[in-house]
Amino acid sequence: MTSSVTKSSESSYKNAFKAQVRSYFDRVAADLDAWNQRNRYYYQDLDRFHQFFIPPGSRVLEVGCGTGTLLAGLDPAVGVGIDFSRSMVDLAQAKYPHLQFYCLDAETLSLEDLPETQFDFIVLSGVLGHLSDVQQVLANLLPFCHARSRLILTFHNFLWQPLLHFAEKIGQRRPQPPQSWLSMDDVLNLLQITGYLPLRSNRRFLCPKQVPLIAPLFNRVLAHLPVLNHFCLTNYVVAKPFGVPSTNQSSCSVIIPARNEAGNIRDAIERLPQLGSHTEVIFVEGHSRDDTWREIQRVVQEGHPQFTLKAFQQSGKGKADAVRLGFAQATGDILMILDADLTVQPEDLPHFYEVIASDRGEFVNGSRLVYPRSGKAMPWLNNWANKFFSLMFSFLLGQSIKDTLCGTKVLRRSDYEKIAAGRSYFGDFDPFGDFDLLFGATKLGLHLVDVPVRYQPRTYGESNIAHFREGLILLKMCLYASRKIKFF
Known part of the structure; x- marks a missing residue:
């Protein structure tokens, strides 16, 4: 009886968290691009980072695609975005009709939900903290990978939580819904237990505002130095799925x-x-x-x-x-x-x-x-x-x-x-x-x-x-x- 009550409470909490986050993104969808434009220096760095790893003409799936701007900037041969906010998906499809967008919950995603089943790159940018079950999402994405696929995750360094909260208070950052703050070790562990091998993990971006002279010095030089690197805003991980192909067929x-x-x-x-x-x-x-x-x-x-x-x-x-x-x-x-x-x-x-x-x-x-x-x-x-x-x-x-x-x-x-x-x-x-x-x-x-x-x-x-x-x-x-x- 106790176990049943516990599971029911856990499910109820997850559903309440998910409903609150979905309601928030439906509400801010129309203003999302304006907020991103206000902080375009930060989002331009995210674009450059992803474009460094993802060559044009790739098959790309973005989870939590928002209005589709990042996905479109990657110039994919096949670009698929999913988001559980219907308002976001409608805006993304209107902006980028040559890409495919679907209103889907990544926590219940299956191969039957998408016409495309194999992707070269799967992107989760700024989405991990809004998921009620990160482990389930990562496990659900595994069938969409082939042996050479790459999972690219970006998320905020928890050390920035007080500064980012302050930025919300003074109107410099979009107010946020409830979210989890995962450490780098948390994410690396979640990847390993769900069947991925982390290949690269690091941090970047010390100054999120475009302050002349200061921002280039901080972001291009100081951000990459030992010790200072641990204080960067953006954590990132590049991972691949585990797989052991036959050793008999290669010439x-x-x-x-x-x-x-x-x-x-x-x-x-x-x-x-x-x-x-x-x-x-x-x-x-x-x-x-x-x-x-x-x-x-x-x-x-x-x-x-x-x-x-x-x-x-x-x-x-x-x-x-x-x-x-x-x-x-x-x-x-x-x-x-x-x-x-x-x-x-x-x-x-x-x-x-x-x-x-x-x-x-x-x-x-x-x-x-x-x-x-x-x-x-x-x-x-x-x-x-x-x-x-x-x-x-x-x-x-x-x-x-x-x-x-x-x-x-x-x-x-x-x-x-x-x-x-x-x-x-x-x-x-x-x-x-x-x-x-x-x-x-x-x-x-x-x-x-x-x-x-x-x-x-x-x-x-x-x-x-x-x-x-x-x-x-x-x-x-x-x-x-x-x-x-x-x-x-």
Whole structure:
């Protein structure tokens, strides 16, 4: 009897909360755009944030869409908005007839409610505090995800509650209905228990009003610094659904850029294990002074009983140009880079394949800094430089990367094609190719993981790296990443 009464009371409370919030949004619907225009500096930042992660032409579902302004600004190929306020939905459909809007309660949402059932991105912006059962909403959204979907949540930092309440009192903020104030830890926990893996979580925006000189300094610089970052107004989380696809169906293309590596070509093939359902090996030779090209031609001509072998010569210069040529010619589902110096052993590549094929990572980066390595393989100065740049880029990218300079990187071809399509955002800035891929993967919101490798001294030839000159280039790229990613 007591249990029945408790459930009845809980249901009654939830329904009363929901009715109060719905009534509020029906009442303010006509004035919502005017209020948003009054605080357009804040909403413009939300637009920029979502546009950074969501490329035009995506399939987007927005929960709590209001009058549809954010959804329309994302320029989706398929844009669907749901809101439990009929007044909001009617206004949104009138403003943006090319998008789809439905009056639905996210807490009872099911696949039968929408004609579209798979979305690339699901957006919940400023809506979590108005939900009476956040866990149920997140669980209801899971069937609308495919393995590569992204959930993007933005919500206010609870430390701002007194200031935001004061802003309501003086007429600078729209009066709010009853709401929950969730912490970052609350949201991360809710995502994990409902079947999502949080990929990125952080805070942004210290000054919500456009005060000349002060606002740009606070929001572009100070907001991203340690300690001060915890006081930002906007919390955000990017998450993906859990999923373990079959590991048997993916084919692989291994790209081997080679310059002055004639003595390593045959070893690269003989030591390479079979990867996935089929392995394709693509050599890309670049302006060698030894017999590298002739050796590649001999090996390809002889063929291999298990692999498809291909060979190309680059017309441009640098590893980045070689990798892009190889990727453009690749047909495998998964793309791998193996440096021809074989300091990362071909025998380690199955570890990379297992991680990406099982969806335990979406961008797999080799790490040479875990297992012991000889001073001959990596002198102490190089070792500390690698650690410095790894810490720097981990801060800039918002994800932990232990060894940004390891040449072995693995990703799906479908993701690389998206990185290549969005390359204009960063431009052609990277002669190495590593950071072009890392920056692009970060912008796509891919799940970056490290796979430890046993780094070995080379047995043939000499390094093609000019350490001091390329160290300066890396510093320049740190500044570049600061502007394009961290402080954009």
